[in-house]
Amino acid sequence: TQLLEQSPQFLSIQEGENLTVYCNSSSVFSSLQWYRQEPGEGPVLLVTVVTGGEVKKLKRLTFQFGDARKDSSLHITAAQPGDTGLYLCAGAGANSKLTFGKGITLSVRP
Amino acid sequence: DAGVIQSPRHEVTEMGQEVTLRCKPISGHDYLFWYRQTMMRGLELLIYFNNNVPIDDSGMPEDRFSAKMPNASFSTLKIQPSEPRDSAVYFCASSYFRTGELFFGEGSRLTVL
Numbered sequence: 077t078q079l080l081e082q083s084p085q086f087l088s089i090q091e092g093e094n095l096t097v098y099c100n101s102s103s104v105f106s107s108l109q110w111y112r113q114e115p116g117e118g119p120v121l122l123v124t125v126v127t128g129g130e131v132k133k134l135k136r137l138t139f140q141f142g143d144a145r146k147d148s149s150l151h152i153t154a155a156q157p158g159d160t161g162l163y164l165c166a167g168a169g170a171n172s173k174l175t176f177g178k179g180i181t182l183s184v185r186p
Numbered sequence: 187d188a189g190v191i192q193s194p195r196h197e198v199t200e201m202g203q204e205v206t207l208r209c210k211p212i213s214g215h216d217y218l219f220w221y222r223q224t225m226m227r228g229l230e231l232l233i234y235f236n237n238n239v240p241i242d243d244s245g246m247p248e249d250r251f252s253a254k255m256p257n258a259s260f261s262t263l264k265i266q267p268s269e270p271r272d273s274a275v276y277f278c279a280s281s282y283f284r285t286g287e288l289f290f291g292e293g294s295r296l297t298v299l
Contacts, residue, residue, distance in 0.1 A: 107285065118190070118277050118290025119229075164229065168285035173242070178228035 079103075080167055080177035088183040092154050097180045099165035100147040106168050108141055108148050113162040113179070155184045192278050192291035200299050204266040207294045209278030210259055217284055220253055220263050221277040223293070229277070235261065236284070268298045 080101050089095055099108070107126045111119035123132050125141035125148060132139045136159075138151040152159055162179045169175060191210040199205055211218045219234040233243040238255045246253070250269070255261040265272055275295045279288040 109287070111288075116292070118279070118292055119288070120290070121287045124287065166288075172284055173231065173234075174285055174288070176229040176231075 080165055080175055082163075082165060082177035082180050084180065085178070086181045086183075088185065089155055091156055091184055091186050094151070094153050095155060095182070096149055096151045097163060097182070098147065098149050099167075099177055101167060102146065103167070103169055104145050106145070108145075108168070109166045109174070110139055110148070110150055111164040111166065113164060114160075119162075119164055152182075155182075157184045157186050160184050190278055190280055190289050190291035192276075192294050194294055195292065196295045196297075198297045198299065199268055201269055202267045203298075204264065205268045205272075205296060205298075207263045207276050207278075207296070209261045209263070209291060211261070211278070211280030212289055213259065215280035215282055215289070217281040217286075218255060218261050219279045219281070219288065220261070221279065221290075223275045223277060232263070234284075265296075268296075270298045272296060273298050 083098050107124055109124045110122045112122055113119040123139045128143045128145045130141045136153045140149050160183050162181050164176055164179045166174045166176045193208045216237055220232040221229050222232055223229045232245045233253045234241055235255045251265055253263045275293045277290050277293045279290045281288050
């Protein structure tokens, strides 16, 4: 079983702060996806990273795939209340299935 | 496109009753997935279909759970008999590729008393 561990599990910060959260595994993934889920809704894809070392930016969000394709990070600059939600990472592994982490609950206070 | 459509949005039932959850995937998507989400276990893959054929049901908890996809535009997940530990949010998702972007429905929140 390929496990993805996300940290921290919960994060509460003030509007305007920067933060970095992590998605780690001992397994190699061919690609890794990040989703955001808001209360009462299904997860929505933010980004897919494929190449080791790849960095992708989505406005104030910066995603990085580890060189060995075993881990990823998400950095948010100047967080806003609209960034509040559950952030899920999902890795595509050797079994050709997506494995999800348990997610990081982010709360951004105005 | 309207996206993935699930029904019902909320279901409250008593232990022992049959529960049927429904899903309409996005037209043209070849893959359909059923997930269950709880605080303790996160998102768990229950079963997925490719071109209406069940490919991997290794995540289905036990024989009380069954899923069907009679055609490309409809799938059901049935729990019979239901138990309190089945309480969770059940998501249906569809995709063009097995490990491609997943498009999720809004989920069906099931409470078994």
